[in-house]
Amino acid sequence: EVTAVTGSSCTNVYLSAGDGMWTFARRPDQETNAESSVGVRGFFQREVCKTMSYVKDGTSNTIALSEGKVPVIKDTDIIADGGVALVGTINSSVANAKGARDVCLSNGYNATDKTRVSTVASSWRGRIWSNGRASESWFTTTLAPNSISCAAGDGSHAYGTFSPSSYHTGGVQVLFADGSIHFVSNTIDVGSFSMPQVAEGKSNFGVWGALGSMVGGESKSL
DSSP, rough: OOOOOOTOOOOOOEEOOOOOTTTOOTTTTOOOOTGGGGGGSSSSSTOOOOGGOOOOOOOOEEEEEOOOOOSTTTEEEEEEGGGGGGEESSOOHHTTTTTOTTTHSSSSSSOOOOOOOEOOOOTTOOOOOOOOOOOEEEEOSSTTTTOOOEEEEEEOOOOOEEOOOOOSSEEEEEEEEOEEEEETTTTTTOTTTTTTOOOSSSSSSHHHHHHSSSSSOOOOOO
């Protein structure tokens, strides 16, 4: 059960931002953080109209949507229930991380620690979805399904990496750009954690990253 919030609606359907770490979901002309501007690789991008011709990797190889949990209580981040761990403010260690996933994983929120509760503002996950911010209604193919999510910043303006999540055992249901629905396992190949994100070319994040990118030049499939 999700608690009611005045003036707020909820959704458990999230948009794919592709394989970019620390995505923000700004318009391209607003984006000043080079590590976030790679969001152009994903199927959705804020205030950008894309046709199927944008999907260079093929619609059957590109993820568009996923299911996702909604934190049970607004303004309380419970990682196991769809919340987002707070990495900290945008600083040199985050902004210069070049998409390194261990910046998220090394901040006390490892794969087995998903129950930490913190009262940070970046917990509007699944709410005010029409605002179009990454922390509210997007996911990234950077960490495996049902992994932790991490935000750097405050509230809906947080940069972050946001994993899709579900109450299914072992994975999540995702919708591909061709309209097909597939179950993606939590154990899908995500590449080496020492590799950074890329702005162009093949994703460094394994099959999962390749499925999130629509312009990577890969033909990866499940």
